[in-house]
Amino acid sequence: MNTIEQFNQHVMGSYGRYDLVLEKGEGRTATAEDGKTYIDFGSGIGTNSLGYCNEKWVEYVCAQVKSIQHTSNYYYTKVQADFAKKLCEATGYDKMFFGNSGAEANECAIKIARKYSFDKYGKDAERNIIVTLKNSFHGRTMGTLSATGQDVFHNYFFPFLPGFVNAEANDIDDLKRVLAENKGKVCAVMFEFIQGEGGVVSLTEEYIRAIFEECAKDDILTIADEVQTGVGRTGALLTSQHFGVQPDITTLAKGLAGGLPIGVCLASEKCSGVLTPGTHGSTFGGNPVACAGGNAVLDTVLAEGFLDKVNQKGYDFFRKLSELPEVDHVDGLGLMIGVKLKTKDAHDVAKACLDRGLLILTAKEKLRFLPPLNITEDEIDSGLEILKEILAD
Numbered sequence: 001m002n003t004i005e006q007f008n009q010h011v012m013g014s015y016g017r018y019d020l021v022l023e024k025g026e027g028r029t030a031t032a033e034d035g036k037t038y039i040d041f042g043s044g045i046g047t048n049s050l051g052y053c054n055e056k057w058v059e060y061v062c063a064q065v066k067s068i069q070h071t072s073n074y075y076y077t078k079v080q081a082d083f084a085k086k087l088c089e090a091t092g093y094d095k096m097f098f099g100n101s102g103a104e105a106n107e108c109a110i111k112i113a114r115k116y117s118f119d120k121y122g123k124d125a126e127r128n129i130i131v132t133l134k135n136s137f138h139g140r141t142m143g144t145l146s147a148t149g150q151d152v153f154h155n156y157f158f159p160f161l162p163g164f165v166n167a168e169a170n171d172i173d174d175l176k177r178v179l180a181e182n183k184g185k186v187c188a189v190m191f192e193f194i195q196g197e198g199g200v201v202s203l204t205e206e207y208i209r210a211i212f213e214e215c216a217k218d219d220i221l222t223i224a225d226e227v228q229t230g231v232g233r234t235g236a237l238l239t240s241q242h243f244g245v246q247p248d249i250t251t252l253a254k255g256l257a258g259g260l261p262i263g264v265c266l267a268s269e270k271c272s273g274v275l276t277p278g279t280h281g282s283t284f285g286g287n288p289v290a291c292a293g294g295n296a297v298l299d300t301v302l303a304e305g306f307l308d309k310v311n312q313k314g315y316d317f318f319r320k321l322s323e324l325p326e327v328d329h330v331d332g333l334g335l336m337i338g339v340k341l342k343t344k345d346a347h348d349v350a351k352a353c354l355d356r357g358l359l360i361l362t363a364k365e366k367l368r369f370l371p372p373l374n375i376t377e378d379e380i381d382s383g384l385e386i387l388k389e390i391l392a393d
């Protein structure tokens with residue numbers, strides 16, 4: 001029995017997978033069981049932010065594995081304290097909570113928003129609605145699935161949690177309508193600056209400003225889900241920094257620990273004291289090995305000039321993709337790019353790329369590019385050559 005047959009015999013079939021068994025990786029190249037190599041334009045859905053087995057990352061992670069791997073949250077570790085200090089200082093947030101995934105980070109944000117209003121306005125006010133956007137994606141737990149504004153994820157799992165209302169993304173009038181219809185009952189508006197799973201759809205600057213203006217009028221918390229857009233992905237540590245705004249809460253995950261499971265919820269002073277002992281927790285949250293990976297990512301991404309390079313590479317990548325004749329349009333920022341094709345099916349193209357040695361993602365009907373942040377211009381060009389040939393076929 002080969003690996004794929006063995007796997008499928010024992011693992012639930014909740015994913016559509018390619019018939020590819022990856023064995024190792026180096027830099028921006030993954031190698032399969034049969035020795036074939038692949039340029040990686042997907043980084044494990046934006047997670048291997050420093051590529052495979054980055055030297056600094058390996059050094060930090062191995063040192064941590066050899067010293068202490070887990071302690072529980074009854075105790076403290078320096079590696080967690082160092083990580084939290086770095087992240088809070090670099091993002092301007094007061095405090096953070098440790099989880100293990102994007103969904104967990106968002107669950108924490110939802111709980112903070114609800115309890116903030118409960119503490120301040122009382123239970124009877126029932127100020128607990130969270131407005132989320134249509135076409136959003138916030139995770140697969142029942143809470144974050146309820147927050148997600150895409151019907152395609154809502155089949156089968158009824159009933160969902162009450163207290164989530166959707167507004168049309170990039171439609172200021174609709175946002176105002178939803179807030180007016182639920183006046184006095186809304187505790188937060190939650191959004192992605194660029195809807196990743198929704199097909200790499202950017203919110204407009206005007207709409208982003210409207211979210212902050214409308215929320216400020218009524219003490220409504222702003223929650224930015226930067227699980228996919230954060231940690232340098234769009235060319236700034238947080239995408240909010242491109243727009244000069246500071247949401248009350250920001251969630252991060254994917255690229256934060258360079259491929260190890262982590263999720264954090266960052267909170268401003270206004271709501272950083274909401275979670276009191278016993279109100280929230282996670283056995284694995286803040287795992288020291290994951291935090292060591294996170295320290296390697298933060299030390300690299302925050303080093304002088306790194307994010308400038310992400311911006312430059314993202315700009316060049318975006319331009320080169322726009323010039324391809326089969327490309328209808330390109331959206332995104334930095335190294336988070338979505339491409340709508342004119343005639344070809346994105347999923348067929350992704351499969352053809354795989355056959356030719358290029359790992360590439362899709363999101364809805366688009367091709368999606370989330371390469372490691374330290375990819376080189378030459379590697380981008382090599383991958384683009386493969387894509388070009390396939391699009392020209």
Ligand SMILES: Cc1ncc(COP(=O)(O)O)c(C=O)c1O
Pocket residue numbers: 100101102103104106137138139140192196197225226227228229253254
């Ligand atoms: C914006 C956003 N939020 C939340 C999630 C859920 O993250 P996880 O799969 O780590 O729970 C994702 C995953 O794709 C995401 O893109």
